[in-house]
Amino acid sequence: MTTYMRASEIAKKPVVTLAGEDIGQVKDLVFDPSTGSIRCFTLAGRGLLAGPLHRALLWENVHALGPHAVMVRDESALEEDDSAARTDVGARGGGNVLGVAVMTRGGTRLGVITDAVVETGRAPRVAGYEIETAEHRRSLLPVTGPVTVSRERVLVPDATAQHSAGDLGGLGAAAEDLRDHLRHDAREG
Numbered sequence: 001m002t003t004y005m006r007a008s009e010i011a012k013k014p015v016v017t018l019a020g021e022d023i024g025q026v027k028d029l030v031f032d033p034s035t036g037s038i039r040c041f042t043l044a045g046r047g048l049l050a051g052p053l054h055r056a057l058l059w060e061n062v063h064a065l066g067p068h069a070v071m072v073r074d075e076s077a078l079e080e081d082d083s084a085a086r087t088d089v090g091a092r093g094g095g096n097v098l099g100v101a102v103m104t105r106g107g108t109r110l111g112v113i114t115d116a117v118v119e120t121g122r123a124p125r126v127a128g129y130e131i132e133t134a135e136h137r138r139s140l141l142p143v144t145g146p147v148t149v150s151r152e153r154v155l156v157p158d159a160t161a162q163h164s165a166g167d168l169g170g171l172g173a174a175a176e177d178l179r180d181h182l183r184h185d186a187r188e189g
Contacts, residue, residue: 004168007116015070030085036126056084104158140165142175
């Protein structure tokens, strides 16, 4: 069964060891811009006045991502610093997508990204974006097919505009409908 979570729901989750030791909390999710998969988490300390830990948790070191916490085997799962979370200066795309415009390849502006939606599982990835439209409505857009991510905009196939969902429960069906639409267009073209 596919489960979707907003990135904002993952941020602030505690990071705990299998022994139950609380070793931090998720501050940010860092995605690979070319694949949309989670590369790592940046971490913050726990508590009201705790600041950043300046350490990263690579996805490959995560034991489980659950509804209440991120589990690791032990504290050695954390990187000594947060260099894994930094983007290469020459890397294409990347950066923070919150507040970035989503546009179709044909030039239609769909809205502004307010959150990313993560498909959880063994290889979690960005499955969609929550956007706010010009009419101030929230909508979930599936991410499938060729997507271009830059610091200024996210470009999606034109058909994406016709396949949105109102909630996380409908995102899977919207994504499947979009994939079917894109496959049909590829056969026709």
